[in-house]
Amino acid sequence: MKPVDYRTTPSNGGGSSAIWGQANVLEGLRPGGGVHYYFSDFNEGVGGWEVTQATAGTMTADNTGATLQALVDCGSTTATQGANCQLGLQVKPVKGTKICFEARVKVEDSATGPELFVGLAELDTSIVASSAVSTANHVGFSSITDNNVLLFNAEKATAGSTEASTTLVESTFVNLGFVIDGTDSVTQYVNGVETGSGFTSANIPIVALAPSLVCQSGGTTDPILHVDWIGCYQSIKQL
Secondary structure, eight states, X not given: OOOOOSOOSGGGTOOOHHHHTTOOGGGGGSTTOOEEEEEEOSTTOSTTEEEEEESBOXXXXXXXXXXXXEEEEOOOXXXXXXXXXXXXXXXXXXXXXXXXXEEEEEEESOXXXXXXXXXXXXXXXXXXXXTEEOOSSEEEEEEOSSSOEEEEEEEETTEEEEEEEEEOOTTOOEEEEEXXXXXXXXEEEETTEEEEOOOOGGGSOOSOBEEEEEEEEOBSBOXXXXXXXXXXXXXXXXX
């Protein structure tokens, strides 16, 4: 855990109080308590992430800009080729606990849009395959229509549901996050603003999920997903 006290809201690059106000990181200090908590602004590189190529693709730390970021680069202009990245930390929706997730991201070279996933998914080396989110258990944001339109998806053992979300703007950062409340509801947030909460237990996975990032080409262009930071939390006191 590392404090990040120089950025406090989405408007200045920080996290969303609507999400992180529901996370009690100090629960891990209570006798009998504990938390799963991960936060990275990639100042220490991209260690801990497992990267699988769909023919091409990389995940690297980049310090050439104003802030150090992770770059998920599909490395190809061929449709469906790119990088599938997952973190070793896993969380699991369970009644009586909350899971908080948020990432600050932007896309570059996205004229034809990336095939994208940002969120939590079961361990899978091909979260996006054949231009579709193909993994059977996940909660997150995806774009597979080559037009930068994001949807918010939740799927439990192949029983999926989708909500509208937002549209990515070239070279513009956006905060994408959500809170999973037990196994009963999921609320999505874009730049700290609640933008949907229509999922039910029928679509909320009950298996272990890992923070996941996918950037693949939709064809024609070679999109790059910039990740300024990413965080995930779950209390484990009742697991």
